[in-house]
Amino acid sequence: MKTILELEKVEKYYGSRSSLTKAIDNISFTVEEGEFVAIMGSSGSGKTTLLNVISTIDRVTAGHIYVNGEDITELRGEELNRFRREELGFIFQDFNLLDSLTAYENIALALSIQNCDVHEIEDRIKTVARELNIQNVLEKFPYQMSGGQKQRVASARAIITNPKLVLADEPTGALDSKSSRMLLEQFESLNRNLKATILMVTHDAFAASYATRVIFIKDGKIFNEIRKGKDSRKKFFDEIISVITLLGGDLSDAL
Secondary structure, three states: OOEEEEEEEEEEEEEEOOEEEEEEEEEEEEEEOOOEEEEEOOOOOOHHHHHHHHOOOOOOOEEEEEEOOEEHHHOOHHHHHHHHHHOEEEEOOOOOOOOOOOHHHHHHHHHHHOOOOHHHHHHHHHHHHHHHOOHHHOOOOHHHOOHHHHHHHHHHHHHOOOOOEEEEEOOOOOOOHHHHHHHHHHHHHHHHHOOOOEEEEOOOHHHHOOOOEEEEEEOOEEEEEEEOOOOOHHHHHHHHHHHHHHHOOOHHHHO
């Protein structure tokens, strides 16, 4: 199986020499093509910092990160812009849709930037809209959509360019329980049917139970890792809760 993401001894420090905080402490792991991986940890564990350095929002202090074999820690300028535009999809907690554009236009924007043919854009949007069940909102503006619909449109925008890696930052954080379940089922479908490689940061054990693997972070280090295998989602959820208990975090934050 092809490795899409590889972290090699990654470290991230904040502050000055007199007051230094190590947010990521010598983390190494890989994500294979077609995996759906969740990153879990309590507030301050380093999971968001980890997502930020993988997405190139922030830079590592030490170590290397490879996406599809390319060392993204070495990218600068136009090469970095190309990577963000072509290789990465990002799903934000607060959607980040453009209010002045319809759902269709929001999704099409990434393809327009790549100078895709109009007919190709239309065909690809039809495909992803069908997969995410948003055909009926394509002509609506964000203010006309529910939170769940906006998040699914944001998900469509993230995957429309067929990125090597889709990063999701607390994607259910702003959604009610019904919308969260619908979105996670769509993620599961994208992973299974479109072979999307997804890395999701979440504090929610229910959300993490939809993944095929969960990596737990504590104090900037990998604490544990579990795989779903052939287990039911209910059994996997129970296993996640068991690890959270060992983590010593606030269990109420994980449910």
